[in-house]
Amino acid sequence: TETQFFAGIPKIPYVLDAEGGDVLCFKHYNAEEVLMGRRMEDWLRFSVCYWHTFCGTGADPFGLQTQRRPWNEGTTPMECAKKRLHAAFEFFNKLGVKYYTLHDRDLSPEGMTLDETNRNLDEMTDLALELQNKTGVKVLWVTCNLFAHSRYMNGAATNPDSHVFAYAGAQLKKGLDVAKKLGAENFVFWGGREGYNSILNTNVAAELKHMANFFKMAIKYKEKIGLQCQFLIEPKPKEPCKHQYDYDAMSVIGFLKHFGLEGDFKLNIEPNHTTLAGHSYEHDVVMASVFGMLGSVDSNTGSPDLGWDTDQFPMDIRNTTMVMKTVVEQGGLQPGGLNFDAKVRRESTDLEDLFIAHIGAMDAFARGLRNAVSIIEEGVIASMVKERYMSFSRGIGQKVEDGTASLEELEDYVIQNGEAKVTSGKQEKYETVFNHYM
Amino acid sequence: TETQFFAGIPKIPYVLDAEGGDVLCFKHYNAEEVLMGRRMEDWLRFSVCYWHTFCGTGADPFGLQTQRRPWNEGTTPMECAKKRLHAAFEFFNKLGVKYYTLHDRDLSPEGMTLDETNRNLDEMTDLALELQNKTGVKVLWVTCNLFAHSRYMNGAATNPDSHVFAYAGAQLKKGLDVAKKLGAENFVFWGGREGYNSILNTNVAAELKHMANFFKMAIKYKEKIGLQCQFLIEPKPKEPCKHQYDYDAMSVIGFLKHFGLEGDFKLNIEPNHTTLAGHSYEHDVVMASVFGMLGSVDSNTGSPDLGWDTDQFPMDIRNTTMVMKTVVEQGGLQPGGLNFDAKVRRESTDLEDLFIAHIGAMDAFARGLRNAVSIIEEGVIASMVKERYMSFSRGIGQKVEDGTASLEELEDYVIQNGEAKVTSGKQEKYETVFNHYM
Amino acid sequence: TETQFFAGIPKIPYVLDAEGGDVLCFKHYNAEEVLMGRRMEDWLRFSVCYWHTFCGTGADPFGLQTQRRPWNEGTTPMECAKKRLHAAFEFFNKLGVKYYTLHDRDLSPEGMTLDETNRNLDEMTDLALELQNKTGVKVLWVTCNLFAHSRYMNGAATNPDSHVFAYAGAQLKKGLDVAKKLGAENFVFWGGREGYNSILNTNVAAELKHMANFFKMAIKYKEKIGLQCQFLIEPKPKEPCKHQYDYDAMSVIGFLKHFGLEGDFKLNIEPNHTTLAGHSYEHDVVMASVFGMLGSVDSNTGSPDLGWDTDQFPMDIRNTTMVMKTVVEQGGLQPGGLNFDAKVRRESTDLEDLFIAHIGAMDAFARGLRNAVSIIEEGVIASMVKERYMSFSRGIGQKVEDGTASLEELEDYVIQNGEAKVTSGKQEKYETVFNHYM
Amino acid sequence: TETQFFAGIPKIPYVLDAEGGDVLCFKHYNAEEVLMGRRMEDWLRFSVCYWHTFCGTGADPFGLQTQRRPWNEGTTPMECAKKRLHAAFEFFNKLGVKYYTLHDRDLSPEGMTLDETNRNLDEMTDLALELQNKTGVKVLWVTCNLFAHSRYMNGAATNPDSHVFAYAGAQLKKGLDVAKKLGAENFVFWGGREGYNSILNTNVAAELKHMANFFKMAIKYKEKIGLQCQFLIEPKPKEPCKHQYDYDAMSVIGFLKHFGLEGDFKLNIEPNHTTLAGHSYEHDVVMASVFGMLGSVDSNTGSPDLGWDTDQFPMDIRNTTMVMKTVVEQGGLQPGGLNFDAKVRRESTDLEDLFIAHIGAMDAFARGLRNAVSIIEEGVIASMVKERYMSFSRGIGQKVEDGTASLEELEDYVIQNGEAKVTSGKQEKYETVFNHYM
Incomplete structure (x- = not known):
């Protein structure tokens, strides 16, 4: 017969309602789920x-x-x-x-x-x-x-x-x-x-x-x-x-x-x-x-x-x-x-x-x-990110994405469209949404 | 009348069942609780x-x-x-x-x-x-x-x-x-x-x-x-x-x-x-x-x-x-x-x-x-800590605590009691118990 | 006439024997040397x-x-x-x-x-x-x-x-x-x-x-x-x-x-x-x-x-x-x-x-x-380094260098030649020689 | 007779004109100097x-x-x-x-x-x-x-x-x-x-x-x-x-x-x-x-x-x-x-x-x-530093040094003397002077 090296320790179970001091069971890992x-x-x-x-x-x-x-x-x-x-x-x-x-x-x-x-x-x-x-x-x-x-x-x-x-x-x-x-x-x-x-x-x-x-x-x-x-x-x-x-x-x-x-x-x-x-x-x-x-x-x-x-x-x-x-x-x-x-x-x-x-x-x-x-x-975060990069799926953005734009075209675009908007990166919103799922 | 600088933003409410994308309400902070x-x-x-x-x-x-x-x-x-x-x-x-x-x-x-x-x-x-x-x-x-x-x-x-x-x-x-x-x-x-x-x-x-x-x-x-x-x-x-x-x-x-x-x-x-x-x-x-x-x-x-x-x-x-x-x-x-x-x-x-x-x-x-x-x-963690330091509330430990022990007494103690035990610090247990409350 | 913005500061000269407090001259940089x-x-x-x-x-x-x-x-x-x-x-x-x-x-x-x-x-x-x-x-x-x-x-x-x-x-x-x-x-x-x-x-x-x-x-x-x-x-x-x-x-x-x-x-x-x-x-x-x-x-x-x-x-x-x-x-x-x-x-x-x-x-x-x-x-350091890598210019080392060796050949080499020597990296010697030139 | 553990290594001498590759002699440490x-x-x-x-x-x-x-x-x-x-x-x-x-x-x-x-x-x-x-x-x-x-x-x-x-x-x-x-x-x-x-x-x-x-x-x-x-x-x-x-x-x-x-x-x-x-x-x-x-x-x-x-x-x-x-x-x-x-x-x-x-x-x-x-x-650096703190050895500075000034006195001083000068810290000068001695 084999020696047991970890006598007294059972197969570790998944216990849904375990208490604070219970440390020899899984409280979250449920292998088959x-x-x-x-x-x-x-x-x-x-x-x-x-x-x-x-x-x-x-x-x-x-x-x-x-x-x-x-x-x-x-x-x-x-x-x-x-x-x-x-x-x-x-x-x-x-x-x-x-x-x-x-x-x-x-x-x-x-x-x-x-x-x-x-x-x-x-x-x-x-x-x-x-x-x-x-x-x-x-x-x-x-x-x-x-x-x-x-x-x-x-x-x-x-x-x-x-x-x-x-x-x-x-x-x-x-x-x-x-x-x-x-x-x-x-x-x-x-x-x-x-x-x-x-x-x-x-x-x-x-x-x-x-x-x-x-x-x-x-x-x-x-x-x-x-x-x-x-x-x-x-x-x-x-x-x-x-x-x-x-x-x-x-x-x-x-x-x-x-x-x-x-x-x-x-x-x-x-x-x-x-x-x-x-x-x-x-x-x-x-x-x-x-x-x-x-x-x-x-x-x-x-x-x-x-x-x-x-x-x-x-x-x-x-x-x-x-x-x-x-x-x-x-x-x-x-x-x-x-x-x-x-x-x-x-x-x-x-x-x-x-x-x-x-x-x-x-x-x-x-x-x-x-x-x-x-x-x-x-999908809250994913849709926020998708929206953030949306401009690259149309017009001049699409050409940049495809690698077909030139510096001259970019200059033309700016001459026609002027200054770009300053758009919030909303890092704290992302962090707060992320925390919701923690 | 006063200018409103944050028009459109109401007094921030506490909303118990808010969703992931809701970021203009408290989900946990309930001031009066x-x-x-x-x-x-x-x-x-x-x-x-x-x-x-x-x-x-x-x-x-x-x-x-x-x-x-x-x-x-x-x-x-x-x-x-x-x-x-x-x-x-x-x-x-x-x-x-x-x-x-x-x-x-x-x-x-x-x-x-x-x-x-x-x-x-x-x-x-x-x-x-x-x-x-x-x-x-x-x-x-x-x-x-x-x-x-x-x-x-x-x-x-x-x-x-x-x-x-x-x-x-x-x-x-x-x-x-x-x-x-x-x-x-x-x-x-x-x-x-x-x-x-x-x-x-x-x-x-x-x-x-x-x-x-x-x-x-x-x-x-x-x-x-x-x-x-x-x-x-x-x-x-x-x-x-x-x-x-x-x-x-x-x-x-x-x-x-x-x-x-x-x-x-x-x-x-x-x-x-x-x-x-x-x-x-x-x-x-x-x-x-x-x-x-x-x-x-x-x-x-x-x-x-x-x-x-x-x-x-x-x-x-x-x-x-x-x-x-x-x-x-x-x-x-x-x-x-x-x-x-x-x-x-x-x-x-x-x-x-x-x-x-x-x-x-x-x-x-x-x-x-x-x-x-x-x-x-x-009190799970507190009682683990209390137990850990228990030896200072009796015998030679108490004298150390009180500042009344001397090196000579400590040496005597070791001569009589021999080697000390190696006691696990159990850091991972503390971390796991701590995570239970997160 | 042009305004002088740095009046009182001359063209910075190279002065070989300048003293500690002389800071408006070059003591080491001699452009034409x-x-x-x-x-x-x-x-x-x-x-x-x-x-x-x-x-x-x-x-x-x-x-x-x-x-x-x-x-x-x-x-x-x-x-x-x-x-x-x-x-x-x-x-x-x-x-x-x-x-x-x-x-x-x-x-x-x-x-x-x-x-x-x-x-x-x-x-x-x-x-x-x-x-x-x-x-x-x-x-x-x-x-x-x-x-x-x-x-x-x-x-x-x-x-x-x-x-x-x-x-x-x-x-x-x-x-x-x-x-x-x-x-x-x-x-x-x-x-x-x-x-x-x-x-x-x-x-x-x-x-x-x-x-x-x-x-x-x-x-x-x-x-x-x-x-x-x-x-x-x-x-x-x-x-x-x-x-x-x-x-x-x-x-x-x-x-x-x-x-x-x-x-x-x-x-x-x-x-x-x-x-x-x-x-x-x-x-x-x-x-x-x-x-x-x-x-x-x-x-x-x-x-x-x-x-x-x-x-x-x-x-x-x-x-x-x-x-x-x-x-x-x-x-x-x-x-x-x-x-x-x-x-x-x-x-x-x-x-x-x-x-x-x-x-x-x-x-x-x-x-x-x-x-x-x-x-x-x-050339003291250079020759120390050259000597250190010398083994790659002959025998099995040369084949590694050329990219023509195989794992099988390397194994054969070890079977025939046994354990490798432990050779000092001599870092402190390099540092000391380097300091000589500082 | 005693074993020699460092055979071949002599008492380390001080050698004033040692060369780059000489590393078993002192080039700067001259104990008795x-x-x-x-x-x-x-x-x-x-x-x-x-x-x-x-x-x-x-x-x-x-x-x-x-x-x-x-x-x-x-x-x-x-x-x-x-x-x-x-x-x-x-x-x-x-x-x-x-x-x-x-x-x-x-x-x-x-x-x-x-x-x-x-x-x-x-x-x-x-x-x-x-x-x-x-x-x-x-x-x-x-x-x-x-x-x-x-x-x-x-x-x-x-x-x-x-x-x-x-x-x-x-x-x-x-x-x-x-x-x-x-x-x-x-x-x-x-x-x-x-x-x-x-x-x-x-x-x-x-x-x-x-x-x-x-x-x-x-x-x-x-x-x-x-x-x-x-x-x-x-x-x-x-x-x-x-x-x-x-x-x-x-x-x-x-x-x-x-x-x-x-x-x-x-x-x-x-x-x-x-x-x-x-x-x-x-x-x-x-x-x-x-x-x-x-x-x-x-x-x-x-x-x-x-x-x-x-x-x-x-x-x-x-x-x-x-x-x-x-x-x-x-x-x-x-x-x-x-x-x-x-x-x-x-x-x-x-x-x-x-x-x-x-x-x-x-x-x-x-x-x-x-x-x-x-x-x-x-003493070039020392005298620069001394000069830098000179104001604390006279007038209001001396009182601060002695611990006898009060906030009211400091305010009075400013009312009478107005704005303080902006004085260069001259860090690069200190560094350059320091380098002179290296």
Whole structure:
């Protein structure tokens, strides 16, 4: 019989009339409920991340481990790895989440050689596949950890040493194999060490070209092995590097277009990264969507008064509403989803805190979805916006829209029509209407 | 008969079942409704600010006036000043707000000499008093504008030139007289130019001493004329200066204590200033309250992704709940209040936008109040906190609390009791419970 | 005879052994001196901006005018405009700067109609041309002010009203005519109102497309009139808008490539905008250069502790060295230059402060140039960097460089060569060597 | 015979005419050279920190150890601790630095019990004392690590559990004993976990009182054991906590004054903390000095574009000049000093990088000292400042200075003297003069 790691915690139910102190039930997330023709779980496509939730220890730059997990107690790394995987699937099932995400190195320990590392990974992915099949839980995305090992300290695909580049390539090859084996619906690239710490020692042009070539090799190998998943790049402006090349959505889009890679990638947007880049919470979700590049969302949050990635569970209903409004407007995120790249605070040392945090965040997104659906179905905001841009569907506006107007024609229009009206932007009205649905 | 400036806008009603697009009614603010033994209007003590709402033009550092108000059209500055005051009282009445706040220079134009300026002010305050008496609207606070005129560019009370210091003192004297005449319940000092732009040309020690002496003269004159109001200092970290001495709540408290002024002042906290100082929205409200120094609140907001004071209308329910929780816990703000030091966006050029913005913000604070009352009345969070600190009400904890323990006793305690337990801080649980009341 | 506006200030000389208190001479900038085969003035291509230096008043969001300039005293706007232009050329000559930059609306006042406005501009550009010919001073770039007038409050090329778009187009047409007439070497687009203040009322996709179409019309008209200058886009992340589409260098590059405009534009980088976007001072200068897109530099600075555009004169030698290192490495900025988009502080009210500020900044850049030349000529840093990337010029590294390697080959390489070395990045060594040249 | 950990690295010499690539010699720091009557080493009082330089591993939140130090290879923690101490003293001697700083837990490993921990510490401090006596190297300050162990995750002196508070007290008692034993000239308190992560679960008033009581016990015990050193509090705004009570200099001063502790403490200012609090680099050094509270400086730097404590070696000459100007003006830092609370970058993995980094920073401060001395000796800036405030030494200004003026007198003065002059602040002149000395 299997060990239970979360004894005493039942399958989390949806309880409509729960009270303030009830925190081990959903008050808003009702997986099967249908909104705008789709079940909540299909709009939200929640995913639990493996690294924070099962590998995290609570250590931070100023302190040691605080969280001691039963699945990390064992005599060998591989024994722990297996217990950890069992714990994870127990967690997924009790929480009622259908997806998880992982780095290659979350699942199994690095060995002394690449070969040993890969054998560890084979053994662990066999077990993962077995548990996936047994439970129906699937992989939202796989990614390679190309930033934690000391060999990557100066970058992986942008390392000044081609030997390290080669190591990253070898690891990526195996990562793509793992994605195929586990049926991952997406594959993410996060370039935590792809950037610079000092511009003085860095050849930016060379590094960007190497990174592009790395991606091209990935595309070729993906095609070769018939891997069907969506490739995603995850922007982050800084931390650990002083500057990371994938600064924000537009930086990545610029990079992809420069190197002709835009057809093969979408973006995985993490709002905590967006705010670190100086944007508002929802900005990169919106911008990526506008460019047809929004593939998936790492649903977490930071504190706007802190300058690093706190990876907190998203609890702000305004934020979740803004994200879900964009997601519903673009018709959903599939094959992407909402991945909780979030960790319980270092001080949240109880096992139940892992549940409370996910439940709270899932409810926050469920409320966001409900709000967004109301906003969209009632259409008050949409019709205000439509009216605002109406002049571009006729006359000179239509010609601008079509790209057929010239500066001379615009001048003629002004000569004939004189000064333009000053029209209120009515921001406070929009905010007030928005608040109505919160 | 009087001109109506806001024709077509009725007295704003409370409408329980208003729809999404209805923005000229209160959906949550019901002035007479009693919560925890006090009417909503007495908890909230809303105030309209004179400067943004009646003097603002929409000009910004990159653009000219956008907002053309009928009350600013006239042949002389004094004629405009009077129309503006009539417009203001029409606005207060239609909005149903009982307080307003003003700078001396908002009310009446500066003349060629101090004497002319003061005569203008006398004439305008006569009219203000008449309108106050007629309507029952009162002054929450008066403040002197010691930052806009070119003479104050290097500071008022901290100016390197004692002639300017004297001018500021003369203006302050009149400002205190005005406060008495209009029955202001508070008097605010905001030191926008009291700080430095370059540390190289600044004698900080001298300037701080001069500022303290300025405050001491104000206290003496206040006593002399029998002015009963509460003195308030409003912290702001920067803008217009690179560094302002009244950086945040703790900086002001330190300054006051250093110069022995803490008994004569409380703080007027503006959350948009708090966030510019690198704190969370509610931080200075909480800190000032903890030190018994929270006197009033300038209820506005900024955008956390912007680095200047945007003075937006507060629309975020989480924020208003946090502020009202503190306010209710300390038993209210009286004689202070919630002053809307907020301006409609430069692009919000319709007259109705002034109403929509205030209504939206008043509703946001009404929801905050309702949420805070539920949180406090149900007591779930309070009892969690109480339990958390329980150990300080017994044994060694009690001795620490009382200040009677010594390091030697603490060491003895550890020798006898060994290692301490690691106890979860349960932040996500608190956040989830908090969200229940949102 | 002409009025002298800067009586008592001579042509600024270069004085090798000037003392600490001497501020009306160059201590480092020696225009004719040759470094690396080019005169200092040709490396630096300094330009004075018209708006801050001749139109600025010292007003800020919290205060009125402080700077009263003799050239702004006159009975009509056009009279002032002409005096201002004469003052400007006296300033250029005494300072010894060969270029100036201007907005259309700096030069001449806006009239009641487009036609009147354009006639004003014709009259003023006639005079400007005359003074240019007389003095040899040239126009580095012209730009259209599409942000200050109330009609542009919701954007110019991104305005929701096509009438405003048309007005912007008409203004741009004239602006391009002016550029041709004055022989401008570049034409700049700064989209201060091209962005959003509230994502709720904004159709981002429509606005970006309109902006791209606006640029396409500009290209066509430029070709039609045979205007030879370089088009430049100036990124800025925010202010006045909450978010501006031209956020930073990479955002603009991404936009240009998305709409197929990259061949017709380069970037005008302003470091104070770069730091507001969360980058280090030199970042966008470097990135634009790496992408072959660095066209010109608005040489100013901000305070890293302030969150808005302070447009200070650049005085930090480290910063000027970093910029000049990049400029020299790419072979210079021509036809661009170093434009002082900088204003004396609001409190710097003396006329001589305009000279002192420019002299201080020119000396700071002259020192930066001298340092950069030493760094490049001695080659210590360059050879350290070259050595660092050496592995990409042989074996597997060469194949990565060429884009001919595959993941399979990289894996083979690792199987044969094992683990990579951990090689020190030696940041502190680079910093120490860099300091040697400061 | 002793192992040499830094074989091949000689005692670092001062070499007047060293070249760009020479990084293992001082180019500016000449310990014995006398400036303004004091030797450079006595002005600068450099100190090496034990934690970063000997305990650091290069691990960061996204990556594992990169720096493998020979002194950390051993079979037991105590064996490593001893090797580490020998390595440290070899380093101090070769670098020519006379002071070091340490946390209790840097020196010796924590045991299973307090008793075992303290015995480890006794053994290690015996050895430290022996090495101190042998070499003449002294302890600038000792501090207790009350933040790394999991027991302190919710605070030490502000922990909600009095058991943890007791543990902190027991540890502090021993720490003070160690300070006495080692002859530490100062004792530092850094409250990394004294603050809140969530205001919802925190009783701020209780926590502040407990912290004050903790300090009072420290004062009593210090007196009891006859410990002569200066107590210092080190402000930091955030990280690890979301908010730390010792936010900045003024926050700490306010706290100390509120609880009557200001006579027993001075401040240890770390500029990287100052910039994280939103101030300019030198701000807290200046403010602490103005209040007579500047005790010591943790001489490091951050990157203004990063929002966390990077603890970089200070290399910016402008910054070091500003700090040394304040230090010289207040007559030096003794018994405090300049402690290098700085770590080589994670990627700087060579042993020599430890030397290069310290040498570069010491030279940066030596240049700062030389510049500051020139500025002060030539007196150009000082006389400009003196002139600027001259009006406060006569007439009405003198009365303001003395605190004998009243608002009525100020009004009289204005009535008689009319409007004040607008006097240029001349910031650019100050900056230009300052640059002359750089």
